[in-house]
Amino acid sequence: MSKIHPSAIVxxxxxxxxxxEVGPYSIIGPDVRIGAxxxxxxHVVIExxxxxxxDNKFFQFCSIGAAPQDKKWKGxxxxxxxxxxxxxxxxxxMNLGTTQDEGVTRLGDDNWISAYVHLAHDCQVGSHTIxxxxxxxxxxxxxxxxxxxxxxxxxxxxxxxxxxxxxGMYTSLTQDVPPFVLVSGNPAGxxxxxxxxxxxxxxxxxxxxxxxxxxxxxxxxxxxxxxxxAALLELEAQHAAASxxxxxxxxxxxxxxxxxxx
Numbered sequence: 638m639s640k641i642h643p644s645a646i647v648x649x650x651x652x653x654x655x656x657x658e659v660g661p662y663s664i665i666g667p668d669v670r671i672g673a674x675x676x677x678x679x680h681v682v683i684e685x686x687x688x689x690x691x692d693n694k695f696f697q698f699c700s701i702g703a704a705p706q707d708k709k710w711k712g713x714x715x716x717x718x719x720x721x722x723x724x725x726x727x728x729x730x731m732n733l734g735t736t737q738d739e740g741v742t743r744l745g746d747d748n749w750i751s752a753y754v755h756l757a758h759d760c761q762v763g764s765h766t767i768x769x770x771x772x773x774x775x776x777x778x779x780x781x782x783x784x785x786x787x788x789x790x791x792x793x794x795x796x797x798x799x800x801x802x803x804x805g806m807y808t809s810l811t812q813d814v815p816p817f818v819l820v821s822g823n824p825a826g827x828x829x830x831x832x833x834x835x836x837x838x839x840x841x842x843x844x845x846x847x848x849x850x851x852x853x854x855x856x857x858x859x860x861x862x863x864x865x866x867a868a869l870l871e872l873e874a875q876h877a878a879a880s881x882x883x884x885x886x887x888x889x890x891x892x893x894x895x896x897x898x899x
Contacts, residue, residue: 642679660697668714669702672721685733686714690721690746698728705732705758707776713740720746720764727752734759738777745782763800772804781816783838785831799889801838803831813893815855816885817848825898827856847872847879851886856899866890 640658641647647659650667658676659665665677666684672691677683681695685702695701702717704710715734718741725731729750734741738759744750745764754768757775763782772786775793780786781800790808792798797813804810805821805828814820817835819828830852835845854860854868869887873880890897 654691666702685717687717687719687733689719690723692721693719693723693725695725696727696729696752699725700728700730701725703730703732705735705776707735707737707758709737710735710758715758716741718742719744720748722747723750724748725750726754729754729756731756732758735776751788757794769806783834785834787821793895796895797889797893800885801831801834803834810898812895812898813889814898815889815893817882818852818898820898827898841878843876843878844882845879847876848882848886850876851879851883855886862890862897 642659642661644661645659645663647665648667651665652670654671654673656673657671660677660679662679663677663681668686669683671689674692675689677695678697680697681699683701687702713736717731717733723744732742735758742756742758742760744762747765749767751768751770753771755773759777760774762780765783766780767785769786769788771789773791777795778792779797781798783801784798786804787806789806790804790810793811796810799814799816801817802814803819808821808825809823810825817830819831820826821828830848832845851869851872854872855865860868866887869883873883876883
């Protein structure tokens with residue numbers, strides 16, 4: 638407990654690993670659990686039924702685990718779950734889930750969450766994502782692994798963003814974004830695939846060629862979404878190196894609920 642600043646308020650019922658650091662004037666509520674190596678900076682509030690994994694870093698003035706901004710919430714014991722190795726910068730807000738969904742808001746592992754980002758109730762964010770300053774998620778949004786959300790983009794409730802997608806700065810997103818696709822604008826429009834991001838993550842030329850072919854089939858062939866699913870299935874066989882990636886795009890079309898940006 639020597640790593641907890643004397644001015645911090647940690648409820649006796651909270652469960653903190655002995656290696657956790659808590660900075661000046663921070664407040665940790667009774668239903669909070671925090672794993673080894675996590676550092677909570679000054680003036681941070683972590684409350685609600687919140688579970689935090691290992692080796693996370695919370696910068697000053699974060700509000701974590703507060704009640705959802707939803708009038709239907711009546712104090713039910715919903716949750717917030719944060720994984721391991723996340724960097725959570727200044728003034729980030731993350732809310733509990735609601736009983737209108739799974740009852741839990743989730744953030745995976747190794748995410749970079751920049752200043753003033755908001756993760757609303759029931760959002761499900763994967764791992765290795767980057768949220769630039771002021772990226773805002775409304776309730777029930779799903780974000781896949783390795784997605785990047787640029788500064789000041791806003792995402793409508795219930796939208797889904799696929800893995801490796803890229804959302805441009807100031808984008809107003811009201812529909813789903815398939816994996817690997819780059820979108821920007823207000824309203825959002827497709828601009829190609831996230832080539833630079835894929836190269837940085839070690840995707841081969843053959844994989845990228847296959848993903849590009851799938852993008853052209855989806856966006857430039859004039860097919861309906863149902864026709865595109867069948868066409869993408871054929872492409873899986875034609876591009877062996879990218880078959881899993883093309884399958885991910887095809888399967889995303891099956892779970893998209895708001896229509897895709899197109």
